[in-house]
Amino acid sequence: MLNRVILMGRITQDLDLKQTPSGVSVLTFNLAVERNYTKQGEEREADFITCVAWRNNAEFISRYFAKGRMIALEGRLRTRNYEDSNGTKHYVTEVYIDSVSFTGEAKKDDNGNSTNQSKPKSPPPQKSVAVTEEDVQTAIGDLGDFEEVLSDGPVPF
DSSP states (O other), X not given: OOOOEEEEEEEOSOOOOEEOTTOOEXXXXXXXXEOSOOOTXXXXXXXXXXXXXXXXXXXXXXXXXXXXXXXXXXXXXXXXXXXXXXXXXXXXXXXXXXXXXXXXXXXXXXXXXXXXXXXXXXXXXXXXOOOOHHHHHHHHOOGGGSOOOOOOSOOOO
């Protein structure tokens, strides 16, 4: 059987890392994933998907991501049922996260300004170094250890 989900979207809420009574980290959040198709003259629609991360994935996401940030994740669909205090039955579909990736999106500061440091950096200035024949000999080693091959035949490897 195959149950794989790959999503990329924006986190829609502030992240709240929680612990189970046994101390296991868990993080639940919604991911807004834009639909590819847009009718002419209408706004692009999005699906809001509930995602659940456990243990190291939960801690990683809460540490490096925040509301509004783009995230790429891979996981599997899980369904469950529950009955609320009013006796209403609910059916829930969630993505249980197996792996998380950064998207290359520029990180924003508190004012919403891009702080992306991925601008190409100029190479460090080249230093002029004088190389002597002795330096070359030291780097290559003693050439007397090699045997001269006088054949034009095929190479044995």
